[in-house]
Amino acid sequence: MTKETRPLSPHLSVYRWQVTNTLSIIHRLSGVTLYFGSLLLPLWIAAIAYDASFGQVMFSLISHPLSKFPLIGLTFAFFYHSLNGIRHLLWDIGKGFEPNQVRNSGIAVVVMSLLMTSIFWWMI
Amino acid sequence: MMGVIIKVRRLFGLAPFEHDSDHWKSQRSSAIALFILGYWFVYQLLFFINDASITDIQQWMAQPLNSVLLALTVLYTFYHSELGLQVITEDYIESKSTQITILYLVRTIRLFVIVLTFISLMRI
Numbered sequence: 411m412t413k414e415t416r417p418l419s420p421h422l423s424v425y426r427w428q429v430t431n432t433l434s435i436i437h438r439l440s441g442v443t444l445y446f447g448s449l450l451l452p453l454w455i456a457a458i459a460y461d462a463s464f465g466q467v468m469f470s471l472i473s474h475p476l477s478k479f480p481l482i483g484l485t486f487a488f489f490y491h492s493l494n495g496i497r498h499l500l501w502d503i504g505k506g507f508e509p510n511q512v513r514n515s516g517i518a519v520v521v522m523s524l525l526m527t528s529i530f531w532w533m534i
Numbered sequence: 535m536m537g538v539i540i541k542v543r544r545l546f547g548l549a550p551f552e553h554d555s556d557h558w559k560s561q562r563s564s565a566i567a568l569f570i571l572g573y574w575f576v577y578q579l580l581f582f583i584n585d586a587s588i589t590d591i592q593q594w595m596a597q598p599l600n601s602v603l604l605a606l607t608v609l610y611t612f613y614h615s616e617l618g619l620q621v622i623t624e625d626y627i628e629s630k631s632t633q634i635t636i637l638y639l640v641r642t643i644r645l646f647v648i649v650l651t652f653i654s655l656m657r658i
Binding site for chain 1: 562565566569572573576579580584588589591592595604607608611612615618619622624625626628643647648650651654655657658
């Protein structure tokens with residue numbers, strides 16, 4: 411295969427770390443996390459539909475204390491990615507682009523998603 | 535009419551990989567759909583699934599509205615994920631052939647997951 415001559419996106423190491431690019435990379439990381447976590451959803455649906463005993467096994471796996479940390483990470487990824495997604499959609503329609511707005515909305519998203527993750531685990 | 539058909543094919547993973555403005559628009563529209571479906575599922579998790587027995591969940595899943603929304607959640611989750619993973623592989627993976635391998639792997643998993651979800655929901 412011939413080597414592509416198109417440029418590759420600049421790699422993470424060339425940037426100075428600040429709020430904006432950190433949150434941007436967390437958006438991607440949380441997206442990838444959610445992808446792997448989402449694979450649980452169809453497996454769970456199949457377990458419930460096909461075999462209650464397998465469903466039970468999945469239940470005990472999910473409710474095992476050791477599963478708690480990855481699941482907390484997954485819920486944080488969900489809240490972060492969905493809230494930060496609103497930020498991205500607002501930028502797409504040209505809103506919130508001033509440097510201080512970008513920074514403040516980013517901090518708001520982090521605070522909100524931490525809060526929502528805590529409330530979720532407090533309620534469940 | 536053609537517009538609707540291609541959109542449905544894309545949602546089910548039965549259309550070619552999207553690029554440029556098609557990709558851009560689909561990523562945004564699937565994000566909005568998934569935002570609504572995702573929070574619907576979180577709501578169900580907190581207020582129903584959380585302390586329901588397997589039989590309760592089976593009955594919940596058998597209700598037409600819930601099974602349709604669950605199916606849509608799976609469809610949009612893996613549609614939106616594929617669009618996102620496509621951007622990430624294009625940005626960070628240099629070799630075109632590795633990119634294509636990853637994309638086909640993601641597509642294969644996606645089709646498998648969709649079939650699994652649909653046969654499960656139709657069985658219940």
